[in-house]
Amino acid sequence: MEEKAFQDYYAEDVSHCYGCGRFNEEGLHIKSYWDGETSVARFTPKACHMAAPGFVYGGVIASLVDCHGTGTAAAAAYRFEGRAMDTEPNLRFVTASLKVDYLLPTPLGPELVARGTVKSVGKRKVVVAVEVLAEGRLCARGEVVAVKMPGAMKKTPGN
Amino acid sequence: MEEKAFQDYYAEDVSHCYGCGRFNEEGLHIKSYWDGETSVARFTPKACHMAAPGFVYGGVIASLVDCHGTGTAAAAAYRFEGRAMDTEPNLRFVTASLKVDYLLPTPLGPELVARGTVKSVGKRKVVVAVEVLAEGRLCARGEVVAVKMPGAMKKTPGN
Numbered sequence: 001m002e003e004k005a006f007q008d009y010y011a012e013d014v015s016h017c018y019g020c021g022r023f024n025e026e027g028l029h030i031k032s033y034w035d036g037e038t039s040v041a042r043f044t045p046k047a048c049h050m051a052a053p054g055f056v057y058g059g060v061i062a063s064l065v066d067c068h069g070t071g072t073a074a075a076a077a078y079r080f081e082g083r084a085m086d087t088e089p090n091l092r093f094v095t096a097s098l099k100v101d102y103l104l105p106t107p108l109g110p111e112l113v114a115r116g117t118v119k120s121v122g123k124r125k126v127v128v129a130v131e132v133l134a135e136g137r138l139c140a141r142g143e144v145v146a147v148k149m150p151g152a153m154k155k156t157p158g159n
Numbered sequence: 160m161e162e163k164a165f166q167d168y169y170a171e172d173v174s175h176c177y178g179c180g181r182f183n184e185e186g187l188h189i190k191s192y193w194d195g196e197t198s199v200a201r202f203t204p205k206a207c208h209m210a211a212p213g214f215v216y217g218g219v220i221a222s223l224v225d226c227h228g229t230g231t232a233a234a235a236a237y238r239f240e241g242r243a244m245d246t247e248p249n250l251r252f253v254t255a256s257l258k259v260d261y262l263l264p265t266p267l268g269p270e271l272v273a274r275g276t277v278k279s280v281g282k283r284k285v286v287v288a289v290e291v292l293a294e295g296r297l298c299a300r301g302e303v304v305a306v307k308m309p310g311a312m313k314k315t316p317g318n
Contacts, residue, residue: 059222
């Protein structure tokens with residue numbers, strides 16, 4: 001059986017994210033998994049996701065850091081509570097603060113590897129450091145301060 | 160005659176950015192202008208650009224901050240040099256560091272207004288603070304450290 005990504009455990013009403021939601025048909029479908037104590041997301045940008053010809057757009061790298069960070073935050077919170085991601089209550093985090101340092105122009109074409117390290121887990125807040133590599137080279141370093149999704153964001157309009 | 164956006168002065172070989180390039184057919188086409196001493200970009204996310212239903216995806220807000228920041232950096236550098244944006248040498252900035260604080264869930268639907276304030280202009284580096292508002296409410300606050308585009312990024316592959 002294929003391993004489910006962190007994002008595939010999100011509740012149905014909050015699985016529409018452009019970056020990682022399984023119900024967003026036009027989205028990026030970023031998917032994160034544990035790899036021992038760190039987390040990993042592998043993502044290959046499309047040809048249009050360029051900054052200049054041959055290089056990945058910074059906003060797409062920011063999106064990768066963002067969704068890998070919030071996904072890792074949710075997974076870390078479940079781990080912290082000692083329960084599996086398919087148990088209730090469902091945990092979903094959003095980004096309070098995002099920081100990305102672009103260290104090298106990132107080549108467009110190769111798969112990007114985002115690796116997350118959980119820096120702290122609190123009751124409401126999880127901090128995740130994310131490194132983005134292409135062909136084994138560290139291209140960007142980010143940090144996501146993730147907080148539990150506000151209740152107002154969980155209501156599907158019309159519900 | 161319609162006013163040209165900062166991004167529309169970028170040289171042809173570096174106008175393919177997914178966020179703001181006029182030659183990127185699938186891109187966001189973020190466009191920035193002076194509004195007195197600050198700069199402004201007005202951008203309406205698409206329906207798919209959601210975080211959860213009804214709210215804008217943080218990666219799209221980061222992209223708006225990013226391209227409005229680098230566009231404002233270029234415009235500020237021309238101003239600093241006392242010359243118009245259609246004069247040579249052409250200036251083009253990329254993001255060295257991006258920071259976004261998400262203050263409120265940003266409603267999806269209304270036009271977003273990004274307002275840039277130039278914090279500093281150096282020989283290679285320009286720092287721009289960007290506020291993102293929806294319906295007059297401050298939803299996100301960002302900062303872009305922009306640096307002159309490295310020479311390697313200006314070469315179209317094959318050239």
